[in-house]
Amino acid sequence: MSPRAESRDSKYYKMKTIIYLLLGSLFGIIMYKSEAASWFRIYEMFNFASFHMYGIMGSAVAVGLIGVQIMKKKKIKAIDGSELSLQPKEKSIYRYLFGGIIFGLGWALAGACPGPMYTLAGVGYISILLVIAGAILGTFIYGILRKYLPH
Amino acid sequence: MNWIFEPWPWYIGGPAIGIFMLVLLSMGKQFGMSSNLRTICSIAGAGKVTKFFNFNWKAQRWNLTLMIGAALGGFIAANYLSANTVQINESLLPQLQAYGINSAGKAYLPTEIFAVENLHLKNILILLGGGLLVGFGARYAGGCTSGHGISGLSNLQLPSLIAIVGFFIGGLVMIHLFYPLIF
Numbered sequence: 001m002s003p004r005a006e007s008r009d010s011k012y013y014k015m016k017t018i019i020y021l022l023l024g025s026l027f028g029i030i031m032y033k034s035e036a037a038s039w040f041r042i043y044e045m046f047n048f049a050s051f052h053m054y055g056i057m058g059s060a061v062a063v064g065l066i067g068v069q070i071m072k073k074k075k076i077k078a079i080d081g082s083e084l085s086l087q088p089k090e091k092s093i094y095r096y097l098f099g100g101i102i103f104g105l106g107w108a109l110a111g112a113c114p115g116p117m118y119t120l121a122g123v124g125y126i127s128i129l130l131v132i133a134g135a136i137l138g139t140f141i142y143g144i145l146r147k148y149l150p151h
Numbered sequence: 152m153n154w155i156f157e158p159w160p161w162y163i164g165g166p167a168i169g170i171f172m173l174v175l176l177s178m179g180k181q182f183g184m185s186s187n188l189r190t191i192c193s194i195a196g197a198g199k200v201t202k203f204f205n206f207n208w209k210a211q212r213w214n215l216t217l218m219i220g221a222a223l224g225g226f227i228a229a230n231y232l233s234a235n236t237v238q239i240n241e242s243l244l245p246q247l248q249a250y251g252i253n254s255a256g257k258a259y260l261p262t263e264i265f266a267v268e269n270l271h272l273k274n275i276l277i278l279l280g281g282g283l284l285v286g287f288g289a290r291y292a293g294g295c296t297s298g299h300g301i302s303g304l305s306n307l308q309l310p311s312l313i314a315i316v317g318f319f320i321g322g323l324v325m326i327h328l329f330y331p332l333i334f
Contacts, residue, residue: 020192020213025227027171032228034164039260043247046319046326050242055161056168057300063169064305068325071176078179085181089293089303089310096310100317101291102284107318108325109333110281113155113296114289117185117282120260122222123159123229127265127278134282135312139188141283142290143203149291 028119037119040113081095095151106138156234172301180213183298185289187211187218234257250334277333292317 031037045053069143070076071084078084107113110131112120117135120128142149159167172182190211198205229235240257247255254262258284264274289295292308292314300318303311 003329008179012197016213020216021220021223023171023174024217025224026220027168027217028221028224028226029228030159030164030167030171030224032225033157033159033232034161034167035237035259036164036178037225037259039264040237040255042322043326044174044239044243045325046322047240047243047246048242052161056165057296059162060172060301061304063166064172064301065307066170067173068176068305069328071173076177078177080179082179084176085179086176086306087181088306089308092310094312096169096292096299096313097317099288099290100314101288101321101324102317102319103288103292103295104318104323105325105329106281106284106286106288106321107296108322109329110278110285111264112281113184113285115295115297116186117285118184118187118218118221119225119228122225123259124226125260125265126267127270129276130270130278131282131285134279134284135185135188135284135286135289136191136215137279138283138286138288139185139290140192140197140200140204140286142287143189143192143197143201146201146203 028122031116031119032123037047037116039113042108042111092151095149098150105134110134155232158233158237168301169188169305172297174303181298183214183294184218184221185286185295185298187214188286189290190215229259233259250330250332288321 019062034056036053041050041053044050054076068086072086076084103113112128112131114135117128121132175182190208193206193208236257237259244255247253247261252261252263260291263269264277285295289311292299294311294314296318299308299311299314304315
C-alpha cells in the first residue's frame, strides 16, 4: 500500500471511530433521558404500573418496522454498498424461550439490560461494574456449556 | 432552562431508539449491545478455552466504540442534562418500602442496592447474579433487548418474539415470585 493510501485509510478509520463514538453517546443519552436505564422503570414495567416502558419499546419497534420495510421494498443498500445486515434468525424455540427466560430473570434482578449497563457505568455507578463483570462471566459460562444445552 | 433536565416521555425516547437502529442499519451494522460481552471475552483470550470465542473480534470494533460512546452519553446526560431522579407510579411505593427501598422518586437507581456504602454481601450477590443471568441468557437466546426486542421485531422475526415472551416470563417470575424471597 502506498503511504498516501495508508494515511487515507487511517484518516477514514479515525473518522469512523468518531462517528461511532458520537452515535454511541447519543444512544447513552437516549437511554438515560428516557429512563430506560433506571431500575425503578424496569420494576414498574414488570408490575404493569405504567405505560412508559411499553411505550418506549412499542414506538421504537413501530419506527424500526416502518423503516426496515421501506428499506427492503426500495432495496436500499448500506452506505458502503453492502447488503443490509438483516440475517434471518435460525428457527428454534428452545434457545429463544429458555435463553429469554434466563435473561428476563437477570434483567429484573439487576434492573438493567446490556445497553444501559454501559451507560450507567459512564454515569459513575461503581456497583454497576459488578453487573457488567457478572454479564461477561455469564457470557463466558454460556460459551463453555453451549454444547450441552438444547438449542 | 428547566426543560433540559426533564426526563423524556416515551414518545421521544422510543422513536429515537428506532431511528438509531435504522441509522446503524444504513451503515451496514446490526444493533445488538450484548454482542460486546462476547467480544470482550474473545479479547481476554476465551478463544483458547472454547471456539465460541474464536472469531475475528476486530470486525466488532465499531460496536465496542459504540459501547464506549454509550458510557460517555451516560456521563453527559447525568452531569448536564438530568435531575437524576425518577418518578414512578406511587402505588408501588408501599411495596418498595416493604422491601427496604425508600429512594423511589429521589434517585435514578435505588441507593439501597447501588450505593457503594451499601455494597455488602447480599447486594454484591444480587448485582453479580443479575449480571450473570443477563450475560448467559442473552447469548443463549442469541440477543438481548436491543438485538431481539428492537432489531429482530422490526424485521418481523418470530424467534425474536419468542425471546421477548421469554424475557417477560423471566422478569415477571423474578419480580413476583423471587423478589419477596430476596428482599
